[in-house]
């Protein structure tokens with residue numbers, strides 16, 4: 500029997516135990532900060548220094564963080580699973596790569612990259628940005644911004660993700676509240692193509708009722724347990740869920 504094709508979607512909850520804040524809920528980033536000011540093109544046009552301050556802080560924290568047992572378990576799943584595998588993350592940290600994941604798409608961008616709004620060139624960038632930062636490609640200053648997908652902008656890799664969802668047998672959603680589209684639609688799309696669906700989260704997400712199966716608890720506990728169970732089952736040639 501052909502091994503199942505897997506798509507995993509992750510959100511901020513998988514990095515919470517690495518010390519990176521989630522967005523929603525009482526301690527969420529968007530509870531203390533207005534996303535329209537720091538995470539939209541209009542906010543950047545109004546006050547670029549404020550946007551740089553916000554992302555400089557997130558870049559420093561994100562790049563200093565350590566991958567946790569949930570990131571490591573997903574890297575192991577990719578390595579040991581025989582079938583197709585794609586990890587789609589809404590996270591802009593690099594903890595999946597740090598843990599060893601290879602087939603990964605950052606649909607909301609990457610904290611370690613910047614883009615020049617003057618010439619559109621993208622660069623790897625691991626230090627702070629300011630309104631004086633000069634673009635290494637065009638030599639102009641003032642236009643450098645984080646290579647992050649902001650609200651009102653189009654997420655990345657939607658064609659590749661759509662194809663993977665169409666062909667997957669198992670869709671696993673981890674640590675995401677299901678508040679932000681189009682990621683919140685992925686479970687319905689996977690189901691439409693007859694995939695089994697599983698939610699692994701601290702608590703039921705907005706779309707919890709759409710999933711065929713669910714485990715609730717901390718990512719560092721439930722993700723390694725799920726991966727162990729899945730690899731043990733598929734090694735015996737059983738069905739994917």
Ligand code: OAD
Nearest residue numbers: 510511512515521522523589674675676679700701717718
């Ligand atoms: P949210 O903050 O909306 O949701 C995080 C989810 O993780 C919640 O459902 C929590 O219950 C769960 N959670 C928290 N701690 C956890 C833990 N230790 N183990 C497992 N689950 C845990 O974050 P996202 O769904 O990722 O976009 O948010 C989606 C997008 O909204 C982000 O990519 C970001 C944000 O605005 C942009 O900035 C464009």
